[in-house]
Amino acid sequence: MAISSVDKYARQKSIEILRKKFASIAKRILEGKRPVLIMPKRVLSNTIYDMKKKLLLLGPEMKRRSLLDVNEARKFMQTLLMASIIYEALVNDEYPTIRDLYYRGKHTISYRDILGRLHHENTWDEQRESDAVIRDIEVFLGVLREEMLILSKEKGKVVGNLVIRSGDDVIDLSKMGHGAYAIEPTPDLIEFKDIDAEFVLVVEKDAVFQQLHRYGFWKKYKAILITSAGQPDRATRRFVRRLSEELKLPIYILTDADPYGWYIYSVFKIGSITLSYESERLATPNAKFIGVSMTDIFGEEEAAKNIKKLTSIFGKDLKNVLSKPRKKPYLSEKERKNYIIKAKKKDVERAVELVGYDVADKLISNPEIKKYIRQRKMGVSGYPWFRTPEWIKEISIFFSKLAKLEIEAMASKGLKFLADTYIPTKIETGDWID
Amino acid sequence: MSAAAPPERYRAISPAEFFYKYREIAGFSNPVRALYQAVRELVENALDATDSHGILPNIKIIIEKADENREFYRVTVEDNGIGLPPHVVPEAFGRVLFSSKYILRQTRGMFGLGAKVAILYGQMTTGRPVEVITSQPNLKRIYYFKLRIDINKNEPIIIERGSWRKNRDWHGTIVSMTLEGDWSRAKQRIKDYILRTAVVTPYANIVFITPDGEIYYYERVIDKLPRPPREVKPHPYGVDLELMKRIRDNGSFSTVKEMLMKSFQGIGNVTASSLLEIAGISPDLNPKSLSDKQLLELVNVMKNYKRFRSPTSEALSPLGEEVIKAGLKRIYEPEFVEAVTRKPSAYQGHPFIVEVGIAYGGKVPLSNDKYPTLLRYANKIPLLYDEGSDVTTDVVKSISWEQYLVKLPAPIIVLVHICSTKVPFKGVGKESIADVKEIRSEVKLAIQEVARKLRAYLSKKLKEEEKKKRVVSLAKYVPEVVRALTIILGDGRGVKAKLLEEKLVEIVSLRTGIPKDEVYKVVKSVEIGV
Incomplete structure (x- = not known):
């Protein structure tokens, strides 16, 4: 029972760290010093993009959360409350989910103010609040929630020629019928037994995953097929990372051609801002963005026009990314008309956040959108990992066309086209963004 | 208490027929006004007979229904004042324009005329006589009179008189009169008036019994009386030909120069000489030989002379900061109260003093949302009507109260008292004060001075509350x-x-x-x- 012992060890270690950390708080209190929790700041300004490792990491800035600070007192209380609940779960050999923790800690504090009026206050109201507190405890203790045996809802799914051991069971992921294996919240406890696959394809959309699964894509192309069903959870990211790291498989990510799809890819590859403390464990730096790319839809002629407008910002480096002869689009003019969706203002805003206002301003020609963005996003500098020539080429088309496309559109052109033409061609020709 | 009261001077000055014209002006135009006005006149006389003479007042006001079928009300006001010498009682109550108030000093009543107008009104509407019981501190007997006024002759008719030995040391006056009134419509006014009077007389015990059987009792909370007004000579700025004629005809001065020096404040040897030189009148002239033309010339010179000292404020009787604070406390039990008595100032030769008190919190009623609740007083008399046209209202409205941390509507009262030998009333109602530059500026300065203290208090309170709130949010x-x-x-x-x-x-x-x-x-x- 190797897993059980791993589990036990993880529990014991977490209990010790919790006790040690909070004993020092109690000691401070008994010495008459003010109680403070010192922890790394989990904010954008303290998130550093490590150019060498190509990872989003937590910076060195620390915050002091004091019970005596009116603005922090509630959070201080919440942190201690959550720590006590996690502690109880650990010593009782339980596996609470983050939702369980939310319910266990949610109660009312009633008190009287200076005028003697009775007030009621909830320890927390929404799960969003208690989830944030859990993340604070992770950085405060330097212990991940998986190590504290806290579970979350399973979201990611996987099928393919892969045999794993989970708990006491051996599971063959090629024998899941029309279903799939749900990636468990503690993917580190999974053991890879046997593998016969050449690459991993991660699909953002669950529906497309199912279509490819039924089509037999993974059998035909010796792939491991995964879906994150939208924003990837920690378990899916960790699972993908282990496939890349331990089994040395290339990872291809297929998302919608829109800012949310691009961001999902970047979360897989370099980490997320809210969980930057986890990037070293969760991110997959080798992951490649296979599509759907804007040049697949509009061709590279469109990109070439845009790049001329951007030389004032980026110089000549940009021109090198245009291949010769230039790639033709996968979609005809008529198909484009049918499948393309007009970008919403929210999409444009999100894209500006990714690549920066200066690029957007040069490329957007629609005066109404241009003005809208100027009012809201002027000065936004963009994330450095999206300001690479490849991504600028990609996103520039989004700005000039103000259009987006869902993966399903490629499937609508024919599932056969998606499975047998589009994906294989992209992989064979190395037509991806790394 | 028996004070060494200064002797009052009495003098008849003018015929009685004047009353018919005067009745409207004096506020006896209808049964509502009449009842209110009668109470006011008697209460003000009662207060003048006490606090002006160093006596802590005990005032009792009783209004009772005096006829089963008709709206007749008997108003009785009792004081513990200096009383009246028995021989002047018939004249004092029975002849119009006989008064001790025709001398220059601050008194509540304007002419001392009101009470007699009330008596006349009562007599006209009900036919019932006025009853007076009085005794002075040094007298051994108490005197009783039942009087009526002969309107045509302007003479008192004594219906009944009597006296009895004092078996306790009582002095004061009890006046009872019956008049036609309208209690149900006048009662709010009268209650307001008595409440507001109580605010500025914390040194008085006031009992008020209404026809409805309610008893209001305002208990004395302070033993300090306002400084009584002193009688002073007129200031030359306020002089007019009539006054000069009177001085010339009634005085016994050997020279004009002496007449000037002895009849006016602020005129000494040097000033008298230069006034007469400018007027071209020889200083050694016998005043009786001055012609009206010469007198007029002298009056003009005096009016235009720029170098007089400011008029003395000795004739004024401000309430004093202590009295204002005690009064506001007695009625409103506020959490904050402050007051200021400004230094004397003058307009057109008339000295005046502005006093302001502010009460905040406690039982102070909520103000409107434009400006604080205003209690206006002129010579200790509450002004109840025409608030909108009063200069103090204007000043209070012009102040930005948020600057003093007062968020209107708020439990705040601003009391403004203006005392002067001549209060510049606006119109005949005498319920509002005219916009006189000097008074406006003093009122503003006084309010600002007290409001600054209120701000300091509120700011401290706010900080304390913030601090306590903070503690709650941590604890x-x-x-x-x-x-x-x-x-x-x-x-x-x-x-x-x-x-x-x-x-x-x-x-x-x-x-x-x-x-x-x-x-x-x-x-x-x-x-x-x-």
Whole structure:
């Protein structure tokens, strides 16, 4: 029972760290010093993009959360409350989910103010609040929630020629019928037994995953097929990372051609801002963005026009990314008309956040959108990992066309086209963004 | 209490027929006004007979229904004042324009005429006589009169008179008169008037019994009386030909120069000489030989002379800061009260003093949302009507109260008292004060001065409240924090919950400067639900 012992060890270690950390708080209190929790700041300004490792990491800035600070007192209380609940779960050999923790800690504090009026206050109201507190405890203790045996809802799914051991069971992921294996919240406890696959394809959309699964894509192309069903959870990211790291498989990510799809890819590859403390464990730096790319839809002629407008910002480096002869689009003019969706203002805003206002301003020609963005996003500098020539080429088309496309559109052109033409061609020709 | 009262001077001055014209002006135009006005006249006389003579007033006001079928009301006002010499009673109550108030000093009544107009009105509407009981401190007997006024002859008719030995040391006056009135419509006014009078007379016991059987009792809360007004010579700025003629005809001065020096304040040897030189009148002339033309010339010179000293304020009787504060406290029990008596000032030769009190919180009623509730007084008399046209209203409205941390509507009262030998009333109602530049400026300065103290108080209170709020927002989490720590560390083994709580309370108390027991109070009030 190797897993059980791993589990036990993880529990014991977490209990010790919790006790040690909070004993020092109690000691401070008994010495008459003010109680403070010192922890790394989990904010954008303290998130550093490590150019060498190509990872989003937590910076060195620390915050002091004091019970005596009116603005922090509630959070201080919440942190201690959550720590006590996690502690109880650990010593009782339980596996609470983050939702369980939310319910266990949610109660009312009633008190009287200076005028003697009775007030009621909830320890927390929404799960969003208690989830944030859990993340604070992770950085405060330097212990991940998986190590504290806290579970979350399973979201990611996987099928393919892969045999794993989970708990006491051996599971063959090629024998899941029309279903799939749900990636468990503690993917580190999974053991890879046997593998016969050449690459991993991660699909953002669950529906497309199912279509490819039924089509037999993974059998035909010796792939491991995964879906994150939208924003990837920690378990899916960790699972993908282990496939890349331990089994040395290339990872291809297929998302919608829109800012949310691009961001999902970047979360897989370099980490997320809210969980930057986890990037070293969760991110997959080798992951490649296979599509759907804007040049697949509009061709590279469109990109070439845009790049001329951007030389004032980026110089000549940009021109090198245009291949010769230039790639033709996968979609005809008529198909484009049918499948393309007009970008919403929210999409444009999100894209500006990714690549920066200066690029957007040069490329957007629609005066109404241009003005809208100027009012809201002027000065936004963009994330450095999206300001690479490849991504600028990609996103520039989004700005000039103000259009987006869902993966399903490629499937609508024919599932056969998606499975047998589009994906294989992209992989064979190395037509991806790394 | 028996004060050494200064002798009053009495002098008949003018015929009685004047009353018919005067009745409307004096406020006896209808039964509502009449009842209110009668109460006012008698109460003001009662107060003048007491506090102006150093006596702490005990005033009793009784209004009762005096006829089953008709709206007749008997108004009785009793005071413990200096009383009247028995031989002047018939004249004082029975002849119009006989008064002790025709001398220059601040008194409540304008002409001392009102009470007699009330008596006349009562007599005209009900036919019933006025009854007066009075005794002076040095007299051994109490005197009783039942009087009527012969309107045509302007003479008192004594219907009944009597006297009896004093068997206790009583002095004062009780006046009872019956008049046609309208209590149901006048009662709010009258109650207001008595309440507002009580605000500025904390040194008086006032009992008020209404026809409805209600008893209002305002108990004395302070033994200090306002400084009584002193009789002063007129200031040359206020001189007119009539006054000069009177001085010339009634005085016994050997020279004009002496006449000037002895009849006016602020005129000494040097000033008298230069006035007469400018007027071209020889200083040694016998005043009786001055022609009206020469007198007029002298009056003009005096009016235009620029170098007189400011008029003396000795004739004024301000309430004083202590009295204002005590009065506001007695009625409103405010959390904040402050007052200021400004230094004397003058307009057109008339000295005046502005006083302001501010009460905040406690039982002070909420003001409107434009400006604080205003209590206006002129020579200690409450002004109840025409608030909108009063200069003080204008000033109070012009002040930006947020600047003084007052968020209107607020429980705030601003009391403004203007005392002067001549209050510049606006119109015949004498219920509002005219916009006189000097008065406006003094009122504004006085209000600002007190309002600054209010701001200091409110700002301190606000800070205290903020501090306490802060403590609550910290202390309410202490039990949860203690509970969490003892779960992780184990109560008994690692730490004791009680000790942790004690220490946390201590730390919170130390950091915020709020006493430990107050922090404890919040901590103890906390209940952690499920």
